Amino acid sequence: MRDRGAEVWPGVILSLGIAVLATFVGHAIPVAGSALPAIVIGVIIGLVRRPGARLRPGVAYSSKFLLQFAVVLLGAQLSLGSILVVGAESLPVMLASLIVCLLGAWWIGRVLGVHRRLRTLIGVGTGVCGASAIAAVSPIIGALAGEVAYAISVIFLFNVLAVALFPLIGHALALDPHAFGLLAGTAVNDTSSVVAAASVFSTAALGFAVVVKLVRTLMIIPISIGLSVLEAKRSAGAGRLTVRRVVSFVPWFLAGFIVVALLNSIGAFPQSVHDPLVAASVFLIATALAAIGLSTDIGAMRDAGWRPLLLGAVLWVLVTATSLAVMIATGWVGL
Incomplete structure (x- = not known):
């Protein structure tokens, strides 16, 4: 462990330093958050000087393990009570917009010639919860760094x-x-x-919007399991799907996400612990x-061209239109 620590710490320290700077940017420009500034600063530094042999192990460690551990801690934002109450109200709108988005990403992405991994990232980023969903599924599908950067940039544009x-x-x-x-909560990403x-819009709209958005984050679970199954079948060939085999596809960090969410639901985290977990x-x-x-x-990224951007625009419009249509059909919006 000591040898491993000595190997990775230079790259981890560099990544942490960029994250600190990005956090300050996010506080100054709240709509930007910290995710986009972090990846932009990283890209700029990488353009000036690519990480050398001393930094690469820590950079790789940060981009994989720390990302997965962050997904585990995301579970601290959810509680069973809010899931049940808000989920019952928002489920029709949430499910309809998610299904339309994922089907649109698959079909329209193929028509546009967008690579499978990139259209998956843009689809889950638009349909679920922006950078957090992209972070959760990127290790499952083996997404490249350029694809993750492109997808987050597309999501950020439509967030603004x-x-x-x-x-x-x-x-x-x-x-x-x-x-x-x-x-x-159902049609805006991050x-x-x-x-x-x-x-x-209104201070009174804020609380419900945030809770709907956090409940929407739960869709990471079935989507990640489904993608794990598809990736396993793609790499190892088709086989009979048993319950045990499906469970084996669940990534460790997704299981950790569920455990942390359940612990938060039963009040295992006092406020003094809860807030630092979310911030972490x-x-x-x-x-x-x-x-x-x-x-x-x-x-x-340059070779990917304009097609992924167009895909993101179409999916954003589809999600918004579907959410409004279901809200009208269920009486949330009167015409």
Whole structure:
């Protein structure tokens, strides 16, 4: 362990330093969060000077293990009570928009010629919860650093547009704060952007929007298990799926996410512990994304071209339109 620590600490220290800087940027510009600044700073440093042999082990460690550990800590944001109450109200809108988004990512992404891994990242980032969902599924599908960077950049662009446009849409449709909270929570990607959009619309919309968004995060679990099964079948060939085999596909960090969420539901974490856990998950995601930025292949992003951006735009519109359509059908929006 001592030898391993000596090998990885230089790259980990560099990634942590970038994450600290990105956190300051996120506090200064809340809508940006810390994830995008971390990956952008990492990319810029990597362009100036690629990590050498001394830094590479720690950068790789940060981009994989620290990312997975951050996903485990994300479970501290969820509680069983809020899941049951908010889930019952928002489930039809949430499931409809998620299904449309994932099917759209699969079909439209194929039509546009977007690589399977990249269209998966953009699909789950748009349909579930932005950078957190991308962080959760990227190790499962073996996504490249450039693909992760591109997907997060696409998600961020439409987060910014959502903060500007969603309050206007909400006022144009005369949505009450509760209804707008549901729309923002199901159709805006990252939590920071949900907070920003709801705050612009109405302070009363903020609480419900955030809880809907956190419940939406739970969709990471079935999606990750499904992707694990698909990746296993793709790499090892088709075989009979037993319960034991499916359980074996569940990544350790996803199991940890569920355990932490259950512990939080039964009140195992006092407030003095809960808040630091949530902050640590956000900071570790920034650290991991800084490492991904350091190892990003800009040439691969350039080769991907404009098609992934178009895919992100189409999926964003589809999710928003589907959420509104289901809200109208279920009486949340009166016309």
